[in-house]
Amino acid sequence: MGDKETVQLIKQMNLGSRQSFDQFYEAFIPFVFQIAYEILGDYTEAEDVSQDVFLEVLQKIDQYNPNKGSIKAWLAVKTKSRCLDRLRKKKPILVNRLEKIALGKEKGADLEFLEQIEKRIILDALNHLPPEQREAIIRSYFNGETHREIAGAMKKPLGSIKSLIRYGLNNLRKQKSIVHWTEPNGGDGK
Template sequence: MAEAETVNDDVLAGLIAATARGDANAFERLYRETSAKLFGVCLRMLARAEAEEVVQDVYVAVWRKADQFDPDRARGMTWLSMMARNRAIDRLRANRSEVARSVIALEDEPAAAADDAAATMQDVHRLDDCLDELEAPRRTLIRTAFFEGATYEELAQRSATPLGTVKSWIRRGLLKLKACLER
């Protein structure tokens, strides 16, 4: 299960703040608590060796720039995860010799992840519910884009769908998602 989520936001914010003051012990604990999740995130986009490098880069950046973390603006895990995603995506974009990725089947997409008794976070269900309100192709494309960092062009190619349609589906999907989450 997702152990990393058991660390609460205040603890993470405290560890990041201590890291900003140069506290190596706090930095180590931060790494122990969060690195496996970040590695999991990177492994959805990159080969193992590259994912490893990205995780290392992320923590080098955390050590140097922990003072830029603002607990009023983001939760610690969000800040770390998005930094990892962004670096992984940048790495993906730099890789022109990318391995061919699997075809996206828009019709028979897997059912949304079954409700997990351990996942009590309300917002997990809320986002899932909102994604479920989207038509299947939009949902599949949005999930694939998020987890794999695929561009519009790549999504169009992999799903054998015209680029304009993919853009429409995703953009309309994002609008609906936003409206649903703000309800």
């Protein structure tokens, strides 16, 4: 769909056209879903976020300003924001993502984006880990060192490094600061 067609759809959506919204949705749902899925790594969660984004678009399409960027950029910002909220509220997603990153299964732009989000969430919790677990996780997660490199630097067997990381991640799961940010109710006690 071209820019002119998109602008026309947005104008019609501003006038309350449900048909225009349906066309807009069909044109951009693959884009929004792809972003959500790459960030969350969970199909159902990505679908939920995508639906939330389009509900917000339906309610606030008048907030889109073509002078401030493309519709795709606007949708991407909304999607990433919703995903951040979801990561903060959903412990299993966050823990699974941390484990994938620690085990080297995430890469590229996904890793860079997730690092920005997750660093802030886990920095405080890391300070409460035993020093060797903290060092192994920092070297793996933050510095991107391989388990073999960490073993050499810490002068420990490879199996011990893997255990330190695994136990460290388990201890992070128990940290109140992680649980607070990742509880399904958002940690607000409701």
